[in-house]
Amino acid sequence: MGTRPDTGDQRVEVRFAVGQEPIECKSFSLRVERSGKAVINGTFTSGFVIPAEGAERSSETKLRVRIACGKLKWYFRNVPSLALQKGWWWVGTDRSPFQGEFDGPKFASCRVIRFLMVDPTENAGFNYIETEPKTLEGSLQACTASGKR
Secondary structure: OOOOOOOOOOOEEEEEOOOOEOOOOOOOOEEEEEEEEEEEEEEEEEEEEOOHHOOOOOOOOOEEEEEOOEEEEEEEEEEEEHHHEEEEEEEEEEHHHHHHOOOOOOOOOEEEEEEEEEEOOOOEEEEEEEEOOOEEOOOOOOOOOOOEO
């Protein structure tokens, strides 16, 4: 993903892709919930400011993230709250044959990968993925022959 410019104080810029193709999104809707309560809920043009309620960040606390760009929709069920850091989110879907990020035997049995790539400006990032078919441990693991339900 390379070096990204600073997004500003407590701001997350969001970009979308299907496969390797970027998707232009003039506005997107976003709902982020923690423990059933909305932390972020609205329509945005390119990014959003992380509210004070989003300040608690850990790998243990999970978020539900619903995001839509036009007819494209994603629902991520167990995103670590570490995702709420200033920087960039890359949201998208990939289908077999996969782009380089998801190429290889680890994803060989997957049909679809939905991803939320978190790329903070000040810390290490991570990729949250959900796959079809689902794995025994949930979608944080890749599709493998032994992991399919």
